[in-house]
Amino acid sequence: MLHIPSTASLKAFEAACRYLSFNQAAEELGVTPGAVSRQIQTLEHYLGKTLFHRHHKRVELTAVGRQYLAEITLPLEKIAAASARLRSETRRNAVSVCAYPTFALRWLIPRWADLYERHPDIDVQLITSLNPADFERDDFDLSIQVLAEGTSLTGMRIDKLLEVDTYPVCSPEMARKFSRPEDLKEAVFLHESPRPTDWPRWLAEAGIHDIDTNKGLHFESANMALHAAENGLGVAIGIDALVQDAIGAGRLVKLFDVVRRSSQPFQLVSSARKATRPKLAAVREWMLEAAGQPV
Structure with a gap:
């Protein structure tokens, strides 16, 4: 035994x-x-x-x-x-997708019902990871990764999915305290470990250079920082594609008109050798369409 x-x-x-x-x-x-x-x-x-x-x-x-x-x-x-x-071997028809946890929670899953409505015959396996997908080890079909424009990976097909446009967000109640970027000197900054440079880069974009970017609360994930912002704990840096639903629902408010665009967008990575598989192609096309990208 x-x-x-x-x-x-x-x-x-x-x-x-x-x-x-x-x-x-x-x-x-x-x-x-x-x-x-x-x-x-x-x-x-x-x-x-x-x-x-x-x-x-x-x-x-x-x-x-x-x-x-x-x-x-x-x-x-x-x-x-x-x-x-x-x-x-037993689930040959499944399409496996690897995504960052926050991306899955705040962009992919809210749109998932549409995928199933269009393709009820496709079994999709969603795996979340903070690390880039290892296609050889885990045999993923698709993954969402933050990659620089023009990146090429051997044996992979790369499609731009969504821009990474960042700006400060907070609860509607807290938003009343801020009318211009300089007012952030009094803010509690909410930081996320996977993207430690978002605050200093956005402040530089806004022309603010005299604020301590290390102050505030630090969280292990973007989703935790955004959840803290929704609950009035401070101001987080949001990625537009991942906070639009929360803004539309009134849980978050975009502060100011200054938006910083990263040179590393969300990219959809897929195996070139599997590109002709009908179900994989259908999921890829759905994701690009959902993101407003040409198929």
Whole structure:
């Protein structure tokens, strides 16, 4: 009889090891940071060993944790590869899409019903990750990535999906405090770890150079920062494509007319060798159409 820890605990441990963050691991796994912490505590109790040193805003592996990770990584990868192979054999018609968590939550999922209405026969698997998709390892069909204009990737087809236009956003109540960019000196800035330069770049675009861009609250994801803004905790930098729904619903307000356009838009990346597959082509065309791009 095999005695092994729960797969949920192992998945939480492996994700936390990659990010050295329970919050980012939770974002990837689609659970709360508390759930990740509990799974790892369960694993530590099962092993009778401490796997992480917990600090105020970060974690680090103990020596035992590093050794355990090294020993279980290859078996976990083999399990993942074998499972992916069998799933691909039984679900050949599925189209797999990898997207950033915030992009999936704030742009893709709100439009998902239209895809199913048009193509009810297509089974779509949505996977979220903060890291760029690894097409060779995970055999994805499509992924959304932030890439510089003109980027080329061997064996990949790249289509511009959405511009990354950024500007400050906050709750309607808080918006009354600000009439010009200079008023942000009194604001609580909400930062997101994946895009640490958004605030200084937007302030430079607005011609503001005497504000401490490190002040404020820091969050592990864009979605958390935007959610904090919706709840009146401060001012976040929003990406236009990802905040339009919240602005339309009255949860957020765009501050000022200054918009900074990034040179790295959201790009739709797909495997060139799979381009002729009808269902993959249909999902790709739907995404481009939903984004207002030529097909």
